[in-house]
Amino acid sequence: MTYGFDTVAIHAGQEPEARTGAVVPPIYQTSTYAQDEVGAPRAGYEYSRSANPTRDALQECLAAIEGGRVGLAFASGLAAEDTLLRTVCRPGDHVIIPDDAYGGTFRLFAKVAERWGLAWTAARISDVDAVRAAVQPGRTRMIWAETPTNPLLGIADIAGLAALARDVAARLVVDNTFASPYLQQPLALGADVVVHSTTKYLGGHSDVVGGALVTDDPELGAELAFHQNAMGAVNGPFDAWLTLRGIKTLGVRMERHCDNAERIVEFLDHHPAVRQVLYPGHRDHPGHETAAKQMRRFGGMVSFRAAGGAAEAVRICNRARLFVLAESLGGVESLIEHPGRMTHASAAGSPLEVPGDLVRLSVGIETVDDLLADLDQALG
Structure with a gap:
């Protein structure tokens, strides 16, 4: 059965807890989990950097409200962005970013990723032809869009950029923070990955910092999940719980x-x-x-x-x-x-x-x- 957005936001990943019937997912405030014998963790949980039941509930909900198959939660929006860059890109690759991108995103590219060997070009993301002109054939691996942009509120044509990205064998990433999944569904329009600062509308109460990545590509999702664990910039269970609570009233x-x-x-x-x-x-x-x-x-x-x-x-x-x-x-x-x-x-x-x-x-x-x-x- 297909449910509406608000129903999904309230229920996805949030079945009543099996042992007690608790309607709200518990805060699993633990770092490690008992194993019945060597190599046999209970319910698959070993260490909370790798997996935590509260974070898993949030990640399932994030995927559901964005219409994706894989959702991943991070300690901040920039932690999510950094993990994505280091998963998809290699030194020597090139990325196109908006010419009015969020200051933190610009700083990540200009002050961190550039030193790692990643090149970038700022282009008017609202103009597909301008983005096309910024493509470096054989080198551009990612087109990074915000829509609306921060702070000039420019609008990118997601479907148009998705078609361009396919033409040049690049990934289209859409920062959906300003719109939220309630107002806009980039994956349905052809984006490869959606980025969020969950600190903002998803959390909704200025009391938690977090980030998220969502994709409908299981193979890419598995790579991102590997790097999420390997790089370790995950959010804690209480932060995950606060974000999950905020999502319930997003609509x-x-x-x-x-x-x-x-x-x-x-x-x-x-x-x-x-x-x-x-x-x-x-x-x-x-x-x-x-x-x-x-x-x-x-x-x-x-x-x-x-x-x-x-x-x-x-x-x-x-x-x-x-x-x-x-x-x-x-x-x-x-x-x-x-x-x-x-x-x-x-x-x-x-x-x-x-x-x-x-x-x-x-x-x-x-x-x-x-x-x-x-x-x-x-x-x-």
Whole structure:
């Protein structure tokens, strides 16, 4: 029987516990497991870096909500990204990344993977032809897409990039953190791997750090699982449990995030202190038609450019009160930040540097009129 998204999110990997009937999966807070005899571990568990029942429950749920066959959980989104790179790529290979990629992703490529011998090129990921022009024949092993991108909210044509990746024998990786599996299903559109910072919308409460990889390719999934254990950047059982708990309410939270974001976009559109609003739900957004085809709704992330320039953008961030001045995103509470000096500071001086007048909002699920009043006073 085929179930809807919310049913899958609540039940996948979460059957009542066999011994006691506990409805919620237990937190198996253990590092090791007793063996009945040498080489005969009970239920296949030996050591919690290799496997843990709480993490297994999360991984089964992650695969189910993304429509994949293999889900893997990590200590952070960047731990997931690093494991993926070292599984798929070798020194001398080449990767294409967005020209407005998340600052941490850029830092991983530019400051870590490049020293390991991995080359990269930044391209406008919303333009399939621009990505095609960046391909280095015989060398490009991966096309790395964010959609929407962080923080400029660009939209990539997942199906178009998947076709390109197949043409050049590369893997298409989609960072689905901003959209979440509720709003977008990259594997169904041809992506090879989906990446998440589960810290964000999947966890949803700003109380846990984690990452995930999901694929529908069992062979690639087995390779990733080997490296997950060999490299060891797994999340602990309590973190896995918190993430699993957050996923249960993902659908209802995302609907409220989207409702509130749409109201805020409408408000910002008419405010004289705002020069430009960046949101894929805008009909004049260059990626709007693509987003409408591949997303259920347009998400809870909103960016805008301050009419008064970079200094005014900083002042707006500092004046906000209900919007908490903080990095990260995707929690139930609303956050505001200045990407150029916060989440994307590592890209300063590079081709991926973000505009100084940019403000990024993670719109929470509070009463929207309260959020509008806070923005009104912050904008002055």
